Amino acid sequence: MTIERVEMALLKLPYVHFFETSFGREYDRTFIIVRVYEDGVCGFGEVVAEAAPLYSGETTEGAWHVLRTFLIPMVFKDDITEPEDFYKKARCFRGNLMAKAGLELAFWDLKAKKAGVPLKRLYGGVRDEIEAGVSCGIEDSLPDLVARVGAYLEQGYRRVKIKIKPGWDVAACAAVRQKYPDILLQVDANGAYSLADMETLKKLDAFNLLLVEQPFPPYDLWDHAKLQKEMRTPLCLDESILSLDTARAAVEMGSCRIINIKVGRVGGAVEMRKIHDYCQEHGVPVWCGGMLESGIGRAHNLHIATLPNFKLPHDLSASRRYYKEDLIDPFIELSGPGTIRVPEGPGIGVHPVEERIRRATLKTEVYK
Numbered sequence: 460m461t462i463e464r465v466e467m468a469l470l471k472l473p474y475v476h477f478f479e480t481s482f483g484r485e486y487d488r489t490f491i492i493v494r495v496y497e498d499g500v501c502g503f504g505e506v507v508a509e510a511a512p513l514y515s516g517e518t519t520e521g522a523w524h525v526l527r528t529f530l531i532p533m534v535f536k537d538d539i540t541e542p543e544d545f546y547k548k549a550r551c552f553r554g555n556l557m558a559k560a561g562l563e564l565a566f567w568d569l570k571a572k573k574a575g576v577p578l579k580r581l582y583g584g585v586r587d588e589i590e591a592g593v594s595c596g597i598e599d600s601l602p603d604l605v606a607r608v609g610a611y612l613e614q615g616y617r618r619v620k621i622k623i624k625p626g627w628d629v630a631a632c633a634a635v636r637q638k639y640p641d642i643l644l645q646v647d648a649n650g651a652y653s654l655a656d657m658e659t660l661k662k663l664d665a666f667n668l669l670l671v672e673q674p675f676p677p678y679d680l681w682d683h684a685k686l687q688k689e690m691r692t693p694l695c696l697d698e699s700i701l702s703l704d705t706a707r708a709a710v711e712m713g714s715c716r717i718i719n720i721k722v723g724r725v726g727g728a729v730e731m732r733k734i735h736d737y738c739q740e741h742g743v744p745v746w747c748g749g750m751l752e753s754g755i756g757r758a759h760n761l762h763i764a765t766l767p768n769f770k771l772p773h774d775l776s777a778s779r780r781y782y783k784e785d786l787i788d789p790f791i792e793l794s795g796p797g798t799i800r801v802p803e804g805p806g807i808g809v810h811p812v813e814e815r816i817r818r819a820t821l822k823t824e825v826y827k
């Protein structure tokens with residue numbers, strides 16, 4: 460068999476509520492949907508690069524360029540049909556991990572659909588439902604933040620993450636903790652601090668947090684190790700972990716005790732598995748991070764979060780937390796209190812709705 464066609468679409472969807480991090484405030488999401496067709500079966504993937512190179516050096520337009528110029532032509536030239544083969548061949552190109560992951564995930568969905576099994580079966584998943592968490596952005600005021608946390612708790616989320624930055628950290632934790640002393644709470648700085656902020660960061664130990672995520676910039680593994688020695692709360696790395704090698708360096712150096720795995724950030728599900736297995740062998744729990752994906756990328760994440768060492772609640776929330784018109788049917792919803800059931804159909808197990816995709820599409824390209 461051989462791939463008949465690859466399609467890319469650039470989409471833009473407005474958020475239900477703006478999302479502010481230490482990088483700034485965003486009102487919508489631009490992303491790429493990739494489709495691969497073989498024998499009438501279609502596999503879907505999502506490229507999680509954002510419009511601006513803030514979280515990562517990749518961008519949607521940069522990923523588009525790399526996909527159309529290098530990765531998609533490679534698929535046809537080398538007659539690639541399997542995700543594992545794509546992973547091996549794509550390694551000849553450096554970086555561009557989110558671009559690679561989007562296409563690799565489309566191959567995984569295709570492979571599972573051809574086999575007629577849910578994707579989690581190919582990954583070796585061990586769960587039918589996963590623990591949902593919610594990521595709360597920076598708000599205009601502390602009362603706004605506490606109200607938003609309260610609304611999410613009412614919807615059933617049992618774990619809350621709040622975004623922090625210098626000036627919106629200790630007081631934000633204090634405000635949420637005062638109202639909700641017992642919830643599972645964690646914070647994410649997206650690299651906004653440096654060693655000079657050690658005293659502020661140490662104050663976070665007072666709030667019984669599950670973890671502090673990415674306090675320093677991505678390449679500061681060494682400074683993270685220094686901070687971890689000074690803090691009781693486990694550090695968790697997100698942006699710093701790009702591969703098995705960076706995960707191993709972080710664990711060996713003591714830069715973190717927990718790892719956030721995002722399949723897009725590490726270049727696909729093959730690398731995701733390697734990091735997962737290494738962490739499992741070394742007693743380092745992982746959880747599934749999110750990139751405010753559409754339902755297509757989020758469905759992929761649900762299957763990934765079924766692997767055995769995904770042990771903490773995830774940044775995986777219901778469709779309506781992100782988008783009024785998610786791209787899939789049915790929408791992703793909370794099933795029990797704070798859990799989401801993993802779709803049971805073949806592949807990612809959700810149905811992308813063509814009409815909604817078309818309405819959100821800025822441009823498309825077909826390759827054959």
Ligand code: OSB
Pocket residue numbers: 514593594647649697748749750751752774775776
């Ligand atoms: O750092 O985890 C992050 C969203 C975009 C970019 C980076 C991050 C996030 C989130 C949202 O925290 C997680 C989600 O998708 O719910």
Ligand code: MG
Pocket residue numbers: 647649672673697698719748
């Ligand atoms: Mg993060």
